[in-house]
Amino acid sequence: MRSIGTRLFVILGITTGLVWLSAVAWIFVSTRAEIEHVLDARLMEAGRMVNSLIVSQEIDVARAQGLKPPFPARVPAGYDRQLSCQIWSLQGVLIGRSEGAPEKKLSEHRDGFSQTVIDGETWRVFAVENAALGVRVLVGDNLRIRDRLVNDVIRGLLLPTLLILPALAGLIWFSIRQGLAPLDRIARNLSARPASDLSPLDSADTAREIAPVVQSLNGLFARVAGQRERERHFTAFAAHELRTPLAGLKTQAQVALASGDPAIRDRALRQIAVGVDRTGRLVRQLLDISAIEAGERGWTNGPTNPGAELKALANELPHAGKALSIAVAPELEKMRVAMDPDLFRLAARNLLENAINHSPPGGTIACGLAMNGADTIIVIEDAGPGIPTDELDQVKERFFRGRNRAPVGSGLGLAIAELALEQAGCSLLLRNAAAGGLVAGIAVPATLVRGFGKPDASPVSKPPPRLPEPTRVPLRLP
Amino acid sequence: MRILIVEDDALLRDGLKVGLSLAGFTADAVESCEEADAALVGHGFDALVLDLMLPDGSGLAILKALRERRDDTPVLLLTARDSVADRVAGLDTGADDYLGKPFDLDELAARLRALIRRAEGRSRAVLEWERLKLDPSSRTVEKDGVPIRLSRREFSILRALMSHPGAILSKNRLEDQLYGWQEEVESNAIEVHIHHLRSKLGTELIQTVRGVGYRLGGEP
Numbered sequence: 006m007r008s009i010g011t012r013l014f015v016i017l018g019i020t021t022g023l024v025w026l027s028a029v030a031w032i033f034v035s036t037r038a039e040i041e042h043v044l045d046a047r048l049m050e051a052g053r054m055v056n057s058l059i060v061s062q063e064i065d066v067a068r069a070q071g072l073k074p075p076f077p078a079r080v081p082a083g084y085d086r087q088l089s090c091q092i093w094s095l096q097g098v099l100i101g102r103s104e105g106a107p108e109k110k111l112s113e114h115r116d117g118f119s120q121t122v123i124d125g126e127t128w129r130v131f132a133v134e135n136a137a138l139g140v141r142v143l144v145g146d147n148l149r150i151r152d153r154l155v156n157d158v159i160r161g162l163l164l165p166t167l168l169i170l171p172a173l174a175g176l177i178w179f180s181i182r183q184g185l186a187p188l189d190r191i192a193r194n195l196s197a198r199p200a201s202d203l204s205p206l207d208s209a210d211t212a213r214e215i216a217p218v219v220q221s222l223n224g225l226f227a228r229v230a231g232q233r234e235r236e237r238h239f240t241a242f243a244a245h246e247l248r249t250p251l252a253g254l255k256t257q258a259q260v261a262l263a264s265g266d267p268a269i270r271d272r273a274l275r276q277i278a279v280g281v282d283r284t285g286r287l288v289r290q291l292l293d294i295s296a297i298e299a300g301e302r303g304w305t306n307g308p309t310n311p312g313a314e315l316k317a318l319a320n321e322l323p324h325a326g327k328a329l330s331i332a333v334a335p336e337l338e339k340m341r342v343a344m345d346p347d348l349f350r351l352a353a354r355n356l357l358e359n360a361i362n363h364s365p366p367g368g369t370i371a372c373g374l375a376m377n378g379a380d381t382i383i384v385i386e387d388a389g390p391g392i393p394t395d396e397l398d399q400v401k402e403r404f405f406r407g408r409n410r411a412p413v414g415s416g417l418g419l420a421i422a423e424l425a426l427e428q429a430g431c432s433l434l435l436r437n438a439a440a441g442g443l444v445a446g447i448a449v450p451a452t453l454v455r456g457f458g459k460p461d462a463s464p465v466s467k468p469p470p471r472l473p474e475p476t477r478v479p480l481r482l483p
Numbered sequence: 484m485r486i487l488i489v490e491d492d493a494l495l496r497d498g499l500k501v502g503l504s505l506a507g508f509t510a511d512a513v514e515s516c517e518e519a520d521a522a523l524v525g526h527g528f529d530a531l532v533l534d535l536m537l538p539d540g541s542g543l544a545i546l547k548a549l550r551e552r553r554d555d556t557p558v559l560l561l562t563a564r565d566s567v568a569d570r571v572a573g574l575d576t577g578a579d580d581y582l583g584k585p586f587d588l589d590e591l592a593a594r595l596r597a598l599i600r601r602a603e604g605r606s607r608a609v610l611e612w613e614r615l616k617l618d619p620s621s622r623t624v625e626k627d628g629v630p631i632r633l634s635r636r637e638f639s640i641l642r643a644l645m646s647h648p649g650a651i652l653s654k655n656r657l658e659d660q661l662y663g664w665q666e667e668v669e670s671n672a673i674e675v676h677i678h679h680l681r682s683k684l685g686t687e688l689i690q691t692v693r694g695v696g697y698r699l700g701g702e703p
Contacts, residue, residue, distance in 0.1 A: 248563035249492045252584035256498030259588040263505050273501065280494040406491075406538055408515075 009188070013181045018174060025166065032162055037155045044146055044154075045118065048131040051088055052144040056133040059092070059140060087150055089128075091143040100140060111143040120148075187212045191219065203230040239403070243291050246404055246415070250284040283415070290417040293351055294403075297424050304345035304428060308455050311349060311383050311447075312338030315372045318354050324361045327368070331357070334373040337383065341455035344429040349447075352425040352433070355418035356385050356445045362411030363389030363443065375446070381454050382434065383447040391437035400435065419445075429453075484599055484619070484642065485527065485660055488512040489519040489542060490534040490561065495584075499532065499591075506592035507622050509639065511663045516540040523549065527659055528556055529599045532591070535562035535573070543576050550577040557598035561586070596620060603646050610645040612699055615684065617645050624684075631683055636661050637676050644689065644699050653696040 089106030093099055099108070112119045112130040121128050127148040134141045194206060205223035208216060254277055261273035312333055319331035342349065360370045368388040375382040389409070392400055396407040401423045406416040422445075423433040430453055434446035486508045490496040496512045503510040511528075513519050516539050523531075523545075531549070535542040546558055559580040560573045570581050579598050582591060596619050600608060610617040616625040622638055624631045633641065643652060643660045654673050661676075662668050669675075677689055677697060690700035 245563040248584040249495060252561075252563075252586060253492055253494030253496075253498055255585045256495055256502050256588050260498055260502045260505060263502070263588070269501060269505075273498070276494055276497060283494070408538055410538060 010181050010185055013184075014174075014178055017177045017181070021173065021177070022170075025170070029159075029163060029166070033155075033159050036158050036162075040155050040158065041151070044151060045129070045131075048088070048118075048129065048144050048146055051090065052131040052133040052142050055090055055092065055142045055144065056135055059135060059138060059142070087146065089145045089147070091145075093141045093143065095134070095136070095139045095141060106145070111145040115141070187215055191215070203227075203233070239294070242404055246287065247284070250280055250287065254280045254284065287415045287417070290355075290415055290421055293421050294417065294424060297348070297351065297421070297428055304348055306343045307346060307349075308341040309344050309346045309349045310338060311340055311342055311353070312336075312372075314346065314350055315353055315357070315385075318350070318357050319370075319372075322354070322357055322361055324364075327361070327364060327366045329361060329364050329366075329368055329370060331361075331370045332372065334371075336374045337372060340374070340381070342449050343453045343455050344431065344449070348425045348429045352422040352429075352431075352447060353385075355422040355425075356433075356447075359411075359414070359418045359422075359445070360385055360387035360389070360443070362414055363387055363409065365389065377434075377446075377448060379451045380448040381451070383449065385445045385447075386438060386442060388440075388442045391441055391443045392435065394437070397435060397437075401433065484529045484595070484639070485509045486511070486530050486532060486595060487519070487522055487526075487528045488532045489514075489516075489537065489545065490532070491515065491537050492534075498588075502588045503532075503592060503595070506588070507619065507635065507638065508592070508595065509660060509663055514538075516542075516545055519545050520548070523554070523556075527656065529602070530595050531556055531558045532595070533558055533560050533578070535560060535564060535569075543573065546573075546576050546578060555602065557595075557602045559591070559594060559598060561591075593620065599646075605646070610642065612645050612648055615645070615688075617642060626684060633680070633683065634676075636672075637680050637683075640673070640676050641680060641684075644697065648699055651692050651696045651698045657697070 088103070089111065090103040091099060091106055091111050092101045093110065097110075099110070102108070107123050109123050111123065111128055112121050112132055114130075114132055116132055116134050119130050119132070121130060128145040129148055129151065130143050130145040132141055132143050191206060191211070203226045205226055206219050208219045208223065211219050257273045257276045257280065261270045261277070264270050264273070312335070315333045315337060319333065324331075357370070364370060364387050370388075371384070371386045373384050373386075375384050391409065393408055396405075399405050400407055401419050403420040404416040405420075406414055410416075419433070419435070426433050426447060430450065432448045434444075434448055436444050436446075438444050484507065486503055488496060488499045488503070488510055490499060490512065491514045493514075496514060500510045500512045511522065511526075513522050514537075516537050519533075519537075533542040533546060542560065542562070546560075549556065549558070557579045558577065559582060560578045561582050561584065562569065562573075563584045573581055579601075580594050582594065596608070600606070600619075608618070608620060610619070614627050616628075617623075617638075619642060624633055624638065624641065639660050640657055643657060657673050658668055661672070677691075681689060687700050689697050691697055
């Protein structure tokens with residue numbers, strides 16, 4: 006049932022109806038029992054009274070035989086005689102009967118109460134036997150009349166009820182509407198809103214019961230508004246960041262077109278090729294960010310082999326011009342991390358690209374392992390200039406490009422790495438090595454480490470063994 | 484016409500430098516506020532092409548400092564942010580013009596020529612001296628309606644002299660007009676170019692003021 010109002014109305018209607026019905030049934034039964042009790046008592050009283058009149062000779066049974074009743078029956082119309090009396094001799098002769106009493110014997114039994122059917126009508130009969138005078142007094146009630154009496158009482162009770170029931174239904178309906186009014190108000194407020202209106206609902210005058218719903222809704226509105234603001238900001242920033250490389254490409258293209266000098270033209274065309282690569286990378290990174298943020302992939306728990314991924318990336322990423330050597334420690338290939346391989350690849354790719362872009366020609370990039378408290382750190386260390394200390398806090402911001410920038414950098418790599426690692430439950434640590442160069446660390450909490458040298462092992466609680474020579478420099482938390 | 488380009492994007496900086504040189508400017512390029520501040524001290528630039536977002540600060544800070552030093556060098560802002568508010572802020576800080584990225588190189592060159600022209604107090608694009616006519620945009624020189632072919636450097640020297648008619652320009656100032664930082668300046672280059680100009684346009688055109696510099700002379 007969709008409507009709470011209808012639902013409440015039906016529930017209340019049924020329960021109220023059931024209560025009323027049981028009350029009516031109870032009243033019917035108890036009233037009937039009470040009336041029968043009273044009428045039986047009256048019957049008994051009447052029987053005894055007639056008997057005592059006979060005994061005290063007030064009624065001469067022998068004389069009375071054959072006589073008309075002394076008083077004429079002047080019975081008002083519409084009046085049903087309720088009691089019938091018969092006096093029988095013990096031999097079975099009808100000595101006398103009250104007016105309207107049937108001529109047939111009311112009962113064959115000797116004493117007490119009984120029920121008989123005479124001419125299709127049921128009688129309740131009380132018999133008193135007077136053995137001394139040889140008569141039996143039978144006093145009877147017609148059950149049809151008795152039933153009518155009971156029914157009259159019940160009808161008298163039920164009639165007002167039937168009138169009240171619709172009024173009660175109306176009251177219930179009205180009360181439900183009143184009770185649900187705060188919900189209606191919220192629904193009207195929500196349905197009247199334009200899609201852009203994410204202002205919170207007024208929670209001051211809402212009922213206590215729906216205050217949690219209103220609060221949750223307001224919380225949701227705030228989150229959606231925040232998300233929308235971030236997206237708007239990001240889109241604006243991304244568009245802005247794309248304009249500079251586009252301006253560079255256009256300028257170089259115009260130089261190539263305008264210059265008659267083949268050397269200048271060739272140089273401009275080469276610059277364009279580099280610029281296209283760089284812009285392509287920027288676009289790829291923007292798409293990576295939106296893919297991570299959308300989280301629609303439904304990230305898996307891996308396992309990821311960080312060593313194998315890093316080796317694959319080292320081979321895949323172009324660094325030929327610089328003749329770099331990228332070393333991946335063998336321990337990394339024995340480790341398994343409960344983390345989506347795509348997320349790890351995104352983070353590692355951007356960290357490695359960063360290291361490659363900042364490495365001097367002929368430099369070394371070392372990938373190794375270190376421990377930091379309970380966390381296992383996958384370390385990527387380069388021999389570049391590092392990051393100025395005052396910029397360490399800012400470099401993870403999107404589009405931030407510090408003083409030691411690489412010519413091809415976009416200012417997005419570290420932001421992507423951090424975003425991807427956060428999605429996987431890891432974190433990104435950055436610090437400068439003592440000898441210069443940047444140490445980028447992927448901090449993997451112990452709960453995500455799936456064993457060393459035991460591929461696909463079940464989650465281990467024991468800490469990984471301390472490796473003899475993980476990296477040259479142990480990592481400290483900032 | 485010596486231009487300083489302040490732009491942090493390597494691709495665009497290089498393109499601007501080469502492109503503006505092709506358009507007849509002598510262009511120097513720097514990539515940060517720090518370098519720009521250093522370059523602006525002691526060098527006479529005819530105009531400044533300034534990017535707003537730089538790695539170590541905002542281009543507006545450079546502009547503000549420049550105007551506080553009462554330096555009236557024309558400034559053209561070059562930026563990816565081109566909302567009305569940004570443009571207003573830039574112009575109100577003292578910028579003379581504004582171009583949003585991406586832009587057209589020819590338009591940038593034309594705007595720079597216009598800025599320089601106005602800074603020199605002229606409204607006409609074509610420079611005239613006696614029977615000479617010099618068009619900075621097409622880089623042509625005519626004497627009595629007859630085109631005369633000049634090299635890039637000869638043209639630059641003539642343009643500098645014709646835009647300050649009557650004034651004496653020092654040899655250093657003329658060298659500034661011709662050479663960027665990275666370019667090797669030969670010690671007698673100016674004399675050689677002046678000699679060529681005299682032989683092409685007439686010996687009386689450029690007078691040598693001993694120990695001071697050069698100026699436009701009488702009847703060419």
